[in-house]
Amino acid sequence: MQQFVRHFIIPLARKRGWKSFCEIGASTGLSTDELLKLPITSYTIIDPCFDADLSLKYAGDARVTVQKSNSLDALPNLAGTYDCILIDGDHNWYTVINELRLIQQRGLLRPGGMIFFHDVEWPYGRRDLYYQPDTIPTEYRQEYEHKGIVRGRSQLADHGGAARHLCNAVREGGSRNGVLTAVEDFVAEHASEYNFCRVRLQFGLGILQYRRKRLSEDLSFFLLRIKAGMYSLYGPLHRLKKLTLKEFPRDLEYPLRWTAAGRKISSSASRKSGTPRLQTSP
Numbered sequence: 001m002q003q004f005v006r007h008f009i010i011p012l013a014r015k016r017g018w019k020s021f022c023e024i025g026a027s028t029g030l031s032t033d034e035l036l037k038l039p040i041t042s043y044t045i046i047d048p049c050f051d052a053d054l055s056l057k058y059a060g061d062a063r064v065t066v067q068k069s070n071s072l073d074a075l076p077n078l079a080g081t082y083d084c085i086l087i088d089g090d091h092n093w094y095t096v097i098n099e100l101r102l103i104q105q106r107g108l109l110r111p112g113g114m115i116f117f118h119d120v121e122w123p124y125g126r127r128d129l130y131y132q133p134d135t136i137p138t139e140y141r142q143e144y145e146h147k148g149i150v151r152g153r154s155q156l157a158d159h160g161g162a163a164r165h166l167c168n169a170v171r172e173g174g175s176r177n178g179v180l181t182a183v184e185d186f187v188a189e190h191a192s193e194y195n196f197c198r199v200r201l202q203f204g205l206g207i208l209q210y211r212r213k214r215l216s217e218d219l220s221f222f223l224l225r226i227k228a229g230m231y232s233l234y235g236p237l238h239r240l241k242k243l244t245l246k247e248f249p250r251d252l253e254y255p256l257r258w259t260a261a262g263r264k265i266s267s268s269a270s271r272k273s274g275t276p277r278l279q280t281s282p
Helices: 002-016 030-035 071-077 093-105 179-189 215-239 267-273
Strands: 020-024 042-046 064-067 082-087 109-118 167-169 194-199 205-210 263-266 277-280
Touching: 002 030, 002 082, 002 109, 020 030, 030 042, 042 071, 071 093, 082 093, 093 109, 093 179, 179 194, 179 205, 194 215, 205 215
Parallel strands: 020 042, 020 082, 042 064, 082 109
Antiparallel strands: 109 205, 194 205, 263 277
């Protein structure tokens, strides 16, 4: 999520003058640290704080309020509106669609504001993950196991695979399964009220805008949709070394710094010398 925050969300926030943020699922606060560099007025964090004591970490920043709670318990108690909301918490259909429903019901996102979702692509775009399975009602909880995920394979792997230490739904796809499915189902419930697009890089970035039904705003989001598509296109091309960093359009604010050889481009060196310097990936 940090790469998307640094090279995609922050430029949008600066351009649109966003001042109020809510982050659901901050973990240790790495993305939070990036966003707090902006001249914002308020920042609400919702996180059970299993990974870090965020209240202690941000005790000296008066802009930050930490709700040490699960999102579905905290959202009903929030007041006011936000320009931008980040959702990177529990990656399952039930949690995400109910987060969105609560945000909509309580008017937490201002008209014209945006919600950003991490993990709308593989592996959790179409597959539920449960950090706390007991918090999900049984009728909405997929069968799950501690087994690995293999790209292109619906069933979990007995050996190997990704994220095998987590509670993963045993199958991929189908109804009420995955982050992207939840977002799409919510948009279908409010078809004329929201614009949605996604960036298909890394684990995916979803972008949902609460429409004011202005032609200029819809045009702006259409251009954002094109930009998201260009991100998705240029990523694989860059990893295949078909293009160099200097050949990318600057206004894309390209988020990745990796080559097909597994080497990382140092952006700081690039700024100083004008030529990307390659480092061996650890």
